[in-house]
Amino acid sequence: MDSSNHWYGHAHILARYCGLDAANPPRIAGVLQHGWTFVHGYGYGHRPPWGFAKYVWSDVCRRRGQAIGWRDYYVTGAPFLYLMELEPEAMDAPAREGTIWYPFHGTADFESVMGDHRALIEEILATEEGPITMCLYYVEYEQPEIRKIYTDAGFRVICHGNRGTKWQGTTGNFLYGQLSELRRHKRVASNRLSTAIFYGIAAGCEPAVYGDPMEFVGVKAGFNGSALLEATFPELHGAHLDLDVARAIARRELGADSICSPAELRTVLEWPAP
């Protein structure tokens, strides 16, 4: 019902998990959370219509939603975790090396990010050992001048694909590629605590959050999280973090304890049996 359900191929992954056609996921009777968030599970301007379920990753999103008057949450855990179950890491996978770095990104719909990319590069080089892969969001990746800044610094520059919009242009294997890249790297880092960091921790990377957190241009009131995140997630800010603590937080934020069985997930998404 909501085109954001197809972003990053979330609906496709869940359809595969439920034994349905992954290329053509059925209509979901609600709205999937599409990224990690410190608010109610959804972004600014994204108001799931009343009466349709809100499928969120973690219970804290449900609690935040209830607190502001929203109802009908169902905690399913992040689709990325379902993908990890579908695509277990190979026993003979090559040894991990280097760092995959995700600079804080804007969105196609609402915000662009303002910050000093060159200063960020210097800090990354001073911090990281080994090869660095710079993974740009497609909004930035499609700007050659930004790509060039990082390739000139000797970084490998990649993009996991396009989020898509209105059921068009979605890179169906977006998260497959991201999972694969994360499993190649020893570390995952960003200048803002964000979805990719949690995915990286879940995928076995050592996390780091440092550098200019940058800021949305015209950030919306109530959604300006940088100061809040540093104060409320101090364990996840710094160049070298306690891995056990980080893993515990990632499990909670991604909803590792809330993963549904295929039968339960089909039922709550209002999908047919295969």
Place this chain on the structure above:
Amino acid sequence: MTEIKELAYPENVTLLPGAAQHWSDLERNPAAAAGAVRRLLGHLDAAGKRVVVVGPHSPETIAALAEEAAELVVVVRSIPDAAQLGEAAPSAKVFCGDVARLDAGTFDLVVALDDLARVLSLESDIRPWAEVFEAVAALRSPGGVLALGIENDLGVHRLTGTHSPYTVSSNADWAVNATWDASRPRTSAAVARLAEGDHQEWSVFPSWARQDVLATVGLSGGLAAIRDCLAYGSALAPFVGSDPTFVLRGAEYAGRMDDLAAGWFVVLGTPVAPTVLTADAEIVDAGSVPDAARSLVAALIEDCAAHDLPALRTKLTGWARAGGGPLTDVLIDADSYHRLPVSSPTPQTSTPELVERPEPAATDAPEPAERSDPNPWTCLADFVNILRGRGLRHPWPSALDDLALLRAVGAMAELHDPGDDELNTLLGLRPKPSGAYANLDRQGLIALLDRQGDELRALRSREHWTELQFVSHKLRAKAVAETKKAAKVPMRAARKLLRKLGR
């Protein structure tokens, strides 16, 4: 109402893990807002001490403590609340987030008069009550004082509330199991076990949201009678939820008022003196109130349910002859009547400013004669509204309207009847239960339906009887008319015959 709150706070606010941005507890019954609780707070003697307040307490309380204490630290879970309290008390250090993450040393006085259920943030993992208590208790320095509020899951407000906590789904119910685990104290004895050494413990009435009356746990004699009378009067209005009167009466007879309190305040580290606190006074001496005295309005309600008309007449006459006064403010012991040293709290009672060092009012409270007593008919109008609003069983004919019911009660009290106009005015001026019916729960609604069913049945019966009377009268009238008509025929024939005979 969906509400996204902007992230903004003054410089004396520090965010900790667990800070909640889009939530406010101060909008929902902050602690220490009730006058009786402020009176208790005045006993904690914050002057010159290092004080920490944990949980959402009213801005007025925080500001007053900031002036009194040598240093004040506040810990709340809501960022908007932290901002508001930081502005209310610029000299205070306000921390927002999980109390277990506070690193500010220990304190001479720890104030946590809100229930610990509002200490854990929606951003935090749910932890058992005992763990939260340990985190708060750890803030108390050796020899320090801890003042703690604990809502009673088995309190009269729970037993008679409109909703079970398991059925309600308000915006505040985002963590229905938070601290409601087995480790939470659920009896006053369990609360007492938290304490080691000197401590004080108060029972709270009539509800956790309306902390009108505080009474030292374990009261006996006249002070217990005063506590029961105040609790009863306070619980009667407004007409929300199930009828609390029967439960309270049973608790009173069983000597279990402390177990059915809406909650308790326990103060660790100081000795206890028996007392009853309201917003208006601190009662330390029962004065002339006998040990066996009981609430008059409770006794009247019981007599009504028992259809004991002689007892009602005796009590109402005795009350009127003893000087009247609000029925909720009078105690009865056999044939003697005693006024409470303070007025029974009602929802309309205004909240006074923080009383820093309250002087015991005790029996120094104003004599009844000094009070502006309402007209006795006004007191009886209140009683009629209690009967109607609660759907209580009573001995008067079902079809009597409010005016007739008031007049009947007044006649029992041997009051001079001032006439329909004045009585109607009095009834109209008194708080009406109408509009509050939506807040009644199943038991309350059933009681009202029963009483209204009785009234409807009586009125239908009267209407039927009246209709029969009308029909009967009509038939009789018709019969008379036909008899007259029938009689007219022979008369006409006789006259005609006489004319023929030439007479």
